[in-house]
Amino acid sequence: MQDADEKLDQWMRFYRSVQVLLRAGPRALRRLSAAELTRLIDDYQGLTADLARARSFGAARQTVDQLNRIAVAGHNLLYGQIRLREAGATTHWFGRFARAVRAHVWAVALSATMLFGSAVVSFVAIQLHPHLGYDLLDESFLDFDPASKENLHNIPSLARPVISSLIISNNIQVTLLAFGFGLTAGLGTSLLLIFNGIHLGSVAGWMTLHGKQRALWGWIMPHGGTELLAICLAGAAGYLLASAIIAPGQVRRSTALKRVGTDALTIELGCMVMLVIAGFIEGFVSPSQIDYASRIGVLVVSLALWAIYLLSAGRDRTPLVSSDP
Structure with a gap:
């Protein structure tokens, strides 16, 4: 007793x-x-x-x-x-994507450098040497104005769901390539990001050079902000795979790939969800008749929501109890 x-x-x-x-x-x-x-x-x-x-x-x-x-x-x-x-x-799935992104900030930073670094270079190049626009851009785009009346509302309302699905499919294909090319030790991922960055910077540089900034920010960026973020994150997923191939550590490459594979696939699936949202914005908001301020509002709000989600979702907030019985 x-x-x-x-x-x-x-x-x-x-x-x-x-x-x-x-x-x-x-x-x-x-x-x-x-x-x-x-x-x-x-x-x-x-x-x-x-x-x-x-x-x-x-x-x-x-x-x-x-x-x-x-x-x-x-x-x-x-x-x-x-x-x-x-x-x-x-709700576990909701925070898993954000946790995976936060766990591999280095890969996100590398992907962003490749994508936006090349975009800045091509943007500046177009400003300094406008003739490069004829080499870097398709001829049909040189005089294209997305905000003009003939281009803005030429998508019938009934056709917009179809257009939206096509846009989503095309964008998802890009992210899948950025992800899958990670198996080339990141070489394919880097080339894809640089190519897309050059195209992005060329478009922005050409439109800015010809005074079409409002069209760029009001008609392309409302959906483009989410798309670019998704492509950047897909590139990060590709670099995760590349890291397992280049520097597997003390384990076999197959084992290293299994270790990073879950997070890499989670990020890629999250990117697909982001592109579905971007596709709806591009298919329904961009060709609509809402004013310029509202379009900028869509861009700002969408990027703010993504930032809040990626920085805070999935964090452990389990409350602590008092230490005194």
């Missing part, structure tokens, strides 16, 4: 263990061995039995309250986290 001091020590050891696990987050229980988890459950059941006896035999109110607080903490750990997993199962 344990005396009162031994019982108190046992309760406090259990409580401290519970506090450590609660602070460790929702996955703490998964990291326990079978023996540790069994011991934790046995301690909890012993505690609840002691609490029931204390209430039945009229123990001091302070003792009952202390036992009750420890029992509540144990219940929150053992059963509350089960409820959190069940509730989080439907």
Whole structure:
């Protein structure tokens, strides 16, 4: 038979263990061995039995309250986290994409450098040497004005869903190539990003040179902002695959690819979702009759929402409980 001091020590050891696990987050229980988890459950059941006896035999109110607080903490750990997993199962996918992006910022930075660095170079080149526009751009684009009346509303309303689906399909193909070319040790991914960056900078430079900035920002960028972000992230996914091939570390390349493959595929699938959204904007908003300010609003709001999502979604916000029983 344990005396009162031994019982108190046992309760406090259990409580401290519970506090450590609660602070460790929702996955703490998964990291326990079978023996540790069994011991934790046995301690909890012993505690609840002691609490029931204390209430039945009229123990001091302070003792009952202390036992009750420890029992509540144990219940929150053992059963509350089960409820959190069940509730989080439907939202886990929502934050997984953002977590994967944040986990590989270096790949995002490298992809952005390739895409936007080449865009800046071609933009400046067009400004300094306008004749390069005839070499870098298709002839049909040289006099194209997306904001003109003949181009702005020439997509019938009934045809816009079809146009939108075609746009989505084309953009997804680009991201799949950026992702898949990572298996060429990143060479194909780099070339694709640089090529698209040169085209992007040439278009922006040519339109700016001819005073069509409003058309660029009001009719191309509302959907282009999301598209460019998606292409940049798809390139990052490709560089993840490339990193496993170039620098697998102490493991085989196949093992390294498996390790990064989940995050790389998650990012690529997230890019596809982004392009579906961009396709709807391009198919429905861009050819509509909304004013210029509203178009800029679509661009700003969409980029702000993506920034908030990628920076905050999927972060662990498990509340901590008091350390005093």
